[in-house]
Structures are given as structure tokens and as C-alpha cells.
Amino acid sequence: MKNLDSLLAFDADHLWHPYAALRNTPARFLAKAAHGTTIETADGLNLIDAVSSWWCVAHGHNAPEITEAIRKQSEKMCHVMFGGFTHEPAIELGERLVKFLPKGLNKIFYADSGSISVECAAKMAVQYQFAKGHPEKCKLVALKGGYHGDTAGAMALSDPDGMHTLFRGIMPQHYFAERPNCRADGEWDDRDFESMERVVEEHEKEIAAIICEPVFQGGNGMWLYNAGYLKRLRKLCDEKGILLIFDEIAAGFYRTGPRWGMEHASLGDHGEYVLPDIMTIGKALTGGHMTMAACVASEMVADVITNSKISAFMHGPTYMANPLACAAAIASLDLFENRDYASRVAAIESRLRANLEPLRNLENAADVRVLGAIGCLELKAIPTSDDILRVIKETGVWLRPFCNYVYTMPPLITTDAEVDRICEAIKMIGQCEPGPVSDDEFHE
Structure with missing residues (x-):
């Protein structure tokens, strides 16, 4: 390895880091290796990764089952465009996800990252309403205090007074309801839904969908709210012909307890819970070993789009269904299912x-x-x-x-x-x- 000081000096002079100034904020540590729960630094520290490297390393770093799956796949094919081609890792992952995801959510669009999956969800909701004959329904409702990503469309759905205020000029304008105040560990109060009802009542004819992070608002405040809110959202969306989107990127894969954050909104004694029309998944999907996410729709949403005049869903990332990422996700699902x-x-x-x-x-x-x-x-x-x-x-x-x-x-x-x-x-x-x-x- 090159001299540690010279490496950090180059980093400080040339490499931007997330939410940080160039030069004024050099990296505090140089990661040398990572295994299990520990990150090893070049200066001899072994640090417990208490944030799962931004919430994605669910099975620990360098899980041997996942790294081996990536290695085997790399010997066959690292990437091929998904336009005009398909491949076994994408198909196998789809088969596995259909069984792993909530029942009825089984139409899968692979994406590069969580932010892109949110962009896809928003576009899918608007295209659905267009196909239904409602082109005027091109706005979404989101929650204050929410966070959905750093790309322009995802920023536009995140807290309007949060970290992205600098970029308001380039963002599409959506509508926002007040953050739910009823705590996850408290009692539900129906008055907590009044703000959302007012927003929908005022803008009903423009709204394609409502999006939220179920029970756990992450990157804008680490807020945990009552699942009763999700029940009210589902009822309101059904009444108004509005789609419901759950962003499960942070809450999913057992992070809040059950497999999905939405499962906190139980509908009875038979394991049923509130379901969205579209959901986004990412982060722990590959166990944090490769970047990958997905936007998943119900059959109803997919059928409406597919049977319309513009039947193609208008999105297509370069690295969509990357075989290495698919292989990592399959191995990750094995661990989620077997542990x-x-x-x-x-x-x-x-x-x-x-x-x-x-x-x-x-x-x-x-x-x-x-x-x-x-x-x-x-x-x-x-x-x-x-x-x-x-x-x-x-x-x-x-x-x-x-x-x-x-x-x-x-x-x-x-x-x-x-x-x-x-x-x-x-x-x-x-x-x-x-x-x-x-x-x-x-x-x-």
C-alpha cells in the first residue's frame, strides 16, 4: 500500500465525499478491509460498523456466501444490456422475489439504486393515471420529514424543508402533508391524519399517488411513527382512486422487526397487513455487496400500463438487472430465508x-x-x-x-x-x- 499520509492527502485534494466539502473535510479513516461487523482501517483500528455502512450491510461485510456468488457469476458474465436480452440471474432473482415479497406485488422493475427505484415508482404512478385517462394526475403527495433519495425526482418527494432546499429550482413541485406525530410505541390518534386529508381534498384531481416510508422515516430525522397512519392512507387512496407507494428501502428486510415495515399495519389475526400498489426496495437487497434496487408493482398497476396506448414503461437504466448484482441479491435472499x-x-x-x-x-x-x-x-x-x-x-x-x-x-x-x-x-x-x-x- 502507498504511504497512508499521501493517500489521504490525495483524497482530501481531489475526492468529494457524501455531504462534505472538498479539501476542508478529509476522510477520517482509510478502510483497509471489512469482515462481519468490523471495518479494519489502515492505521490499525477495528471499528464496529454501527450503521451498516448506510444501512445496507445486513449480513455483515464480505459475507462469504455473497462474495462467492459474485465471483462465480464474474466468470460467466459481468454485464449485458437488459434491452433485448435477459439472463438466468435476473430470472432466478425475479422468481425468488415473487415468493419473498408481499403477496400480489409481483411485477418487478430492476433499478440501479434506491433513488432510481423511487424515480421509477413516481413515473409508474403517473403513467398509470395517464393510461386510466387522467393525464392531469401528475403530482404526488409525500410526508414532511421524509427522505427518498438524492436524484432530482426523489429529492422532490423528500422533506421540502430538509437537506435539499438548495435545489428547489430544479425539482418538480409536489404536495406535502405534516409528518405523523403519533409515535410507533404510542396510541393512534385519528387527528394525526387530518393534514393528509386536507391536502388530498384540496388537490385530489392532480394527485397520482401518495408515497411514504412505512413506520420509519430515515434520512431526515430517524422518526418512528404509528402504523395506524398506513391503514388510513390505504383507505383514503382506495376512496379517491390514488395509488399508494411504500418506500421500503430502509424499513424492509427485517430492519424494523418484521420482514417489511408495512407489516406493522396488521389487518387482523390471519397475517394480513396493509399493502401498497407500488413498493421500492434496495440497500439490504444485495446485503450491501453491490448496488441494486427494484420498483415492484401490483398486477393491477402493471395491467393498466401494459394494456394502454403507451404500453412500455418509459424507463431503462444502463445497468438494469446487472448479472453480478442479481447474483449477489440471490445469495442475500438465501441468507434472509435461512436465518x-x-x-x-x-x-x-x-x-x-x-x-x-x-x-x-x-x-x-x-x-x-x-x-x-x-x-x-x-x-x-x-x-x-x-x-x-x-x-x-x-x-x-x-x-x-x-x-x-x-x-x-x-x-x-x-x-x-x-x-x-x-x-x-x-x-x-x-x-x-x-x-x-x-x-x-x-x-x-
Whole structure:
């Protein structure tokens, strides 16, 4: 390996990092290797990845089953265009997803990333309404506090007062209802739905679909809300001829407890729950080993589009159904199906609650929220970057707070002892003195 200092110097001078300034915010660590729950750095640290490398490394880093699947596929074919061709990995993954996804959601459009799958979902909803003879229905309703991605269409559906306000001029304009206030661990109050009802009543003739992250709003506030909201959404959409889109990119694959976030909205004793017309999946789909996502539609949505004058769905990414990514996703699904992640996540949740609930008593604590393998300490004010870096090095736990949120979404294989270490690191950050917010990678 080249000299560590020279590598980091080049990085700082030439490479932009996510939500960070060039030059002023050099990378804090150079990752050398990653296995299981641990990232090894070039300067000798072994850091527990408490955020699953942005929530995707569900089975841990370099899961041998997934890396072997990628290796085998690379010997046959790394990529071929999906226009005019198909291939076995894409077909096998489709067969597996049809069985793994909620019943009735079985028309699959492969996408490059979560953001692109959201773009596809929005376009699919608009094309559906066009096919139904309602070209005027080309707007969506989203929730304040939501996050759906960084591409223009996905930004336009994220919190209008969130991190993307700089780009309002290039975004299409949609409608927003107030964030649900009823907590996931609280009682449902029907008044919590009044804002959505008002928005739909006022703009009903323009609305193609409503989109939300079921029970877990991630990248704009780590908010966990009551599943009663999803039940009301389904009823309203049915009454108004509006499609319902669930963005399960962060909430899916057991992150909130059950396989899908929507399963919290139970409809009875027979395992039934609220279903959307379109859903998006990504992140953990490949276990974080390759970039891949999907937009999945119901048969009703697919049939309306397919039987219309413009029968082709008008989207087509270059790397759609990339064979390497499909192979990784198939191996990832094997792990999701063969491991009892529901029980493991329940154990992680119990451990997070036991460790984080007492942190409500910290002087700088504003709130504590836990659901499934998600834990968040909301602070009144964030400590300095130097203090956060110190805690990371002292505890051997990689955390990446944003705004006032110190959170963890660890790999689903994380042990009880590792969860305890993660919570101790969160506690230490919560005990630090608040400082001025600097423009660096710890404050997205």
C-alpha cells in the first residue's frame, strides 16, 4: 500500500465525499478491509460498523456466501444490456422475489439504486393515471420529514424543508402533508391524519399517488411513527382512486422487526397487513455487496400500463438487472430465508431499549427512539466533530451522527456484546459538551 499520509492527502485534494466539502473535510479513516461487523482501517483500528455502512450491510461485510456468488457469476458474465436480452440471474432473482415479497406485488422493475427505484415508482404512478385517462394526475403527495433519495425526482418527494432546499429550482413541485406525530410505541390518534386529508381534498384531481416510508422515516430525522397512519392512507387512496407507494428501502428486510415495515399495519389475526400498489426496495437487497434496487408493482398497476396506448414503461437504466448484482441479491435472499433474523432483530431491539432508554436522563438528550434494529438518541445540540472522532477511536465503534441524531442501525448479525459497545459509544457522545456545528462529514 502507498504511504497512508499521501493517500489521504490525495483524497482530501481531489475526492468529494457524501455531504462534505472538498479539501476542508478529509476522510477520517482509510478502510483497509471489512469482515462481519468490523471495518479494519489502515492505521490499525477495528471499528464496529454501527450503521451498516448506510444501512445496507445486513449480513455483515464480505459475507462469504455473497462474495462467492459474485465471483462465480464474474466468470460467466459481468454485464449485458437488459434491452433485448435477459439472463438466468435476473430470472432466478425475479422468481425468488415473487415468493419473498408481499403477496400480489409481483411485477418487478430492476433499478440501479434506491433513488432510481423511487424515480421509477413516481413515473409508474403517473403513467398509470395517464393510461386510466387522467393525464392531469401528475403530482404526488409525500410526508414532511421524509427522505427518498438524492436524484432530482426523489429529492422532490423528500422533506421540502430538509437537506435539499438548495435545489428547489430544479425539482418538480409536489404536495406535502405534516409528518405523523403519533409515535410507533404510542396510541393512534385519528387527528394525526387530518393534514393528509386536507391536502388530498384540496388537490385530489392532480394527485397520482401518495408515497411514504412505512413506520420509519430515515434520512431526515430517524422518526418512528404509528402504523395506524398506513391503514388510513390505504383507505383514503382506495376512496379517491390514488395509488399508494411504500418506500421500503430502509424499513424492509427485517430492519424494523418484521420482514417489511408495512407489516406493522396488521389487518387482523390471519397475517394480513396493509399493502401498497407500488413498493421500492434496495440497500439490504444485495446485503450491501453491490448496488441494486427494484420498483415492484401490483398486477393491477402493471395491467393498466401494459394494456394502454403507451404500453412500455418509459424507463431503462444502463445497468438494469446487472448479472453480478442479481447474483449477489440471490445469495442475500438465501441468507434472509435461512436465518432467523426476526428473532435476532427482536434481541437487538431488546438490547437497544435496555441501553438507550436510560439516556433520556442525559442533560443534552431530547428523545430516545427504538424499533427493531434501529436506535436513535436525539440530542438538543450535537457535540464537536473532534469529540465524536475521539469517541469513535476510544470505543472502536463507527457512528456517523447527522444533525442532532446519534443513531445506530447495525448489521443484523451484530452480537449482544457488540450492541452494548455501540450503545456505550452513543452514551459517550451524548455526554460530550455541545459545540459549534462544523461543515464536515459528521454533520450531513
